[in-house]
Amino acid sequence: MSESLAAAIARVGSPVDVLRNAPARPTVFPVTPEFSNWRSEQLSWRTSVALLDQSHHMTDLFLSGPDALKLLSDVGVNSFANFRIDNAKQFIAVNSDGYLIGDAILFYLAEESFDLVGHPMVIDWVQYHLETGDYDATFERDGNSIVRAGDPKLYRFELQGPNALALMEKVTGAPVPPTKFFHMATFTIDGLTVRSLRHGMAGQPGFELFGPWAEGERVRSALLEAGEEFDLVLVGSKAYSSANLESAWVPSPLPAIFTGEGTAAYREWLPVARAGSLAGSLASDDITDYYVTPYDIGYGRSVAFDHDFIGRAALERHAAEAPRTKVTLVWNEEDVASAVQSLLEPGVPAKYIDFPKARYGLYQVDRVLIDGEDVGISHDVGYITNEHAFVSLASIATEHSAPGTEVHVLWGEEPNSQKPAVEPHRQIAVRATVEPAPYSAFARDNYRAS
Known part of the structure; x- marks a missing residue:
C-alpha cells in the first residue's frame, strides 16, 4: 500500500521538507517533445x-448521478446557477480558509454527467469529497498516460x-x-x-x-x-507546456491542503506520490507562506457568493482585503544571459535555466523583491518566442503591480534541495520589469475579454 501524505509528513517532520525534496517531476507531458523545434x-x-x-x-474525473452537480457546487467557488449541458467552465476550489486548492476544466456533457479535466490537485480534492460525503453520485477516473494502464x-x-x-x-x-x-x-x-x-x-x-x-x-x-x-x-510537449505563459494561466499553484478544517483526513487519504514537488527561492518553514487565494492569480471574477461552498466565509474576507495582483515579470535579458553563461565559467553556476519552460518543481515559488523586501512570489517561468522574452507569472502586492515597476526575482535554492532536478548551484538576483498579464496584447484584448 502506498504511503499517505500524512504518513510522509510524520516521517520527515514537515510538509515543506516533504515537498522540497520530493522526486516528483516538474511536469508530466508523455507526448513527443518536439515534432520540428x-x-x-x-x-x-x-x-x-x-x-x-x-x-x-491530463486526468479525467467523470462524475454522474443525481447529486453530481450538488457535489461540484459544494466544493467549487463558481456559480452553477446557469450552468447547462454543452457548457464548460474553469472549476476552482479552495480550502476552508479560502486558499486555493486548484483548478480544472469542467465539461457539462449530458444530464447528470460531467467531466472534470486537468492536473490531479483539484481532481483529487473532488474525488475525496465524493468518496467521503453523502452524495448520490459515482465517478470514473482516467489518469494520464504515466499512471494509466x-x-x-x-x-x-x-x-x-x-x-x-x-x-x-x-x-x-x-x-x-x-x-x-x-x-x-x-x-x-x-x-x-x-x-x-x-x-x-x-x-x-x-x-x-x-x-x-x-x-x-x-x-x-x-x-x-x-x-x-x-x-x-x-x-510537441516542450512548446505546449509553455503556452500558458502567453495566456497568463498559472498551471500549478501549491494546493492549500496542509492546513484548514478537514484537510487532516484528506492528507491521510492522499498518496504522497500525488502530492507533487516544491521548488524555488522561497524557503519558509511555514507552508501557508506558499499559499495563494483565487484573487492572487486572477480568478476573482470566477468567484460567486450565490451558494454555500467550502471556504465561502473565508473567501469573502479575502475579497474584502487588498489582494495581490497577477502580473507578468519580464526578466532582464543580460541577467538571464549571465545565468546561462555561468555554466561555462569556473565555480558554482547559477541554477540551470531550461528553455522554453524553466520551472524545476511542480510548484515553483520564487521570491520577488524590491529593495531587498519581499513583495510577492513568482510562479511559472519560461521563454516566449512570439514576444522574444523570458518571463514569469507572479502574484505581487497590488501597490507594486503597475507596469514598468522594477523588481528582482531571486532564482535558485539556498540551501539546495535534494530533488532530482536540482544540481549544485548558487542563488542569483535577476532584474525584472512588471508588465500586464497576459503579456501578449492579443491575448489581453481577445482571450481575457471573453
Missing part, C-alpha cells in the same frame, strides 16, 4: 494553426491559431456555427461525431476536440490532411 511550434499558434495532443497528460478513454486535440476557424470549416465541410466562449458544439469529421469546446490557448482562437479514443486516429488524420493548405503545425 519548439521555437517554430510556439510561433504556429500566432501565425498559422497549431495541433496539440492533450490526450495523454491501457489507452485513454477519450482523445483530446487542440486546434489554435488564426487559421483554426478556416481549418475547421474545411474538415467539417460546413460553416462553423457561432459558439460562445467556453460553450460546446458538435461536428462531423470524416463521418465521426466530434464534440468541441470553443476557447483559446495562448490567447488565440481555437477548438478543443474530443471523442472516443478508438476514433481519435481517424480524426487526427483528417485534420492533418485538411490542414496542409493552412500551414498546420504539430506541436
